[in-house]
Each structure stands twice: as structure tokens, then as C-alpha cells.
Amino acid sequence: MKRKVPIDFAEERLNERLARTGLRFTAQRRHVYGVLLEKKDHPSAEEVFMRAKDDMPDISMATVYNCLDTLVKCGLVKQVNHDRGATRYCSNMREHHHFYCDECHGTFDIDYDPSAEEPEIHMPDGFHVRAYEIAFRGICPDCAARKRGK
Amino acid sequence: MKRKVPIDFAEERLNERLARTGLRFTAQRRHVYGVLLEKKDHPSAEEVFMRAKDDMPDISMATVYNCLDTLVKCGLVKQVNHDRGATRYCSNMREHHHFYCDECHGTFDIDYDPSAEEPEIHMPDGFHVRAYEIAFRGICPDCAARKRGK
């Protein structure tokens, strides 16, 4: 089987990340990660499941969810949520943002160079931005206080 | 019943927005909007339903979803999606962003002044940002071309 992605290289990275997080390396985790690397079109869990079954017919939906969660925990995969639809998964490891099309509901990666002094976002040609929203993540004041307290 | 929000003023705005969008003014739409204005804590549809029932016991879940969709369409309410949980609704009409706490999973509004030359985001004290992502919305190149074509 031909692969567009240097999967052996990715496998090493997965192995290292799992070890660092105290998790085991399994065939299913490698395979799900491979599926995400092979076609970076932001598939839903259901879509990942169907693609994964091609080469691993016995894999279960529950395992796909488990593997996806594991990969997110390791920092190898990002969850992408939009409207009320299913969560989608993204293995683009470069820092990037997303563009959602109001018309076809497609999701597109928008790259930028985070190392630049003034990180500039280059919007590719033809994308018409109507609105944008920044989602920050971290620890809120109350939870920070609680953690310091205990 | 005392209200913290000048609901009559909001009612006028709702009426105007509905008319402009060619939609009807109904008691349910007003009431759901009132619920969102009264406590801006990003409730889910289920939570809106429960609060709405206090004053309007016969309102149904389907109607709550319909009203929420209508309010989003009118531009009076924003949907907020995060992780795999239920969609939450936000009636903060000022341009703003959101902060998600990794610990308690709470959602907080992060305001900014969009009229400023260099729109600066002031992160309130005590919020520790671990990561952020920008979600752009609009029309993708393919859909833009298709619309021009037809």
C-alpha cells in the first residue's frame, strides 16, 4: 500500500508522545492516526471509523472515539467544532486557524507563521470573511485559585 | 416580576429585526429572547427550555430550537460550540470573543473594542491563556464562484 505520508516518521512521533503521556502504543491508535494523516479533510468520528475499517475491519466505533481522545490528549490532533454538527478532527500540527464556509459548510485550514514578530494571517485568495471569533482556552480565575489553594 | 434587563427596549429591537427578516413576532420568540437576555451565562438549548418553562409552561423543546435558530438568523444571538458538548447560546451583542476553561468547562465573554485602530483584546485578570484559535466564517472560493455563475 502506497502512502502519501511518511507514516514511519509519524509512528515514531506517536510512540514518543504516548510514552511521554504514560499511554500504550497500540495498533488501533497507530491506524487511526494514519487515517487522519492520510487525508486532512477534517473528518468526523463516523468518517474516521469508516476509513479505518477498510484496513482494520474489526475496529469499533468506541475504539475510534477512544483513539481520537488519546490523540487529542497527546497533542497530535485537534478537535474542530462548528455549529451543531458532529465534532471533526484535524491532524495539521502547524499552528493554524480555520475558515468555515456558510454555504457548503466546509472547513479549511488557514495557516500563519506563529514565529513572526507580528503574526500575520494570510487569507488565501477567494475567501470572503464575513465574521471571525477567537476562542481562548486555559484556566479561569476561579479554577486557578482552587488549584493554588489545594 | 422584576427584570434586570430593559425588556421593552429589547422587544422593540426584536420586532424590528424579525420584520426586516420577514418573520413573525410571537410570544415564544419574545420569551426565549428574554430568557437569554436575563442571564447571560451561555445556556444550552435544554437550559433555555427549562428557564422558559417557568413563565410559559406549555412551550416545547422544538419551539425553543426554532426560536433559537430564528434569533441566530436575525443576528440577535450567537451560537457557541465547544468540544463535544451541546451548543450554547449567547445574547451578548457587543463584538466579543470567548474563553473556555479547561478545568470547569465554563465559557466567559472576552470583550474588545472593534472600533479601535488596532483592536486590542484586554484579557481580564486571572485568566491564563494556554492556546487560542481563530474561527473565520464566510464564503469559500468554490461557493463564491458558484454564486457568481448562477
Added chain:
DNA sequence: CTAGGTGCAAAAGGTTTGCGGTTAA
């Protein structure tokens, strides 16, 4: 050896749909 991971099937959670009756304009 054994804690952690998997597969299965059932349940839970969230959202949508179809339809007969009601209402704003």
C-alpha cells in the same frame, strides 16, 4: 502478570422531523 485498551451492544444525550391544530399579519 496486570493495568490499560479493545469490541460489542445498549443507553444516554442532543437535535430534527412530520403532522394536526393555532395565530400573526
Added chain:
DNA sequence: TTAACCGCAAACCTTTTGCACCTAG
């Protein structure tokens, strides 16, 4: 008057859970 809207209940889609078996370390 009538197209739009509502309430109800069933269906649908997505995600989680419990448990018996399996396996990486």
C-alpha cells in the same frame, strides 16, 4: 384568510458506558 408558527411525539444522529476479553510493557 392563510402562510407561518406551535406543541407533541417519534425518529435520528452522535457520543458515552458497562462489561468480558485481550495485550503491551
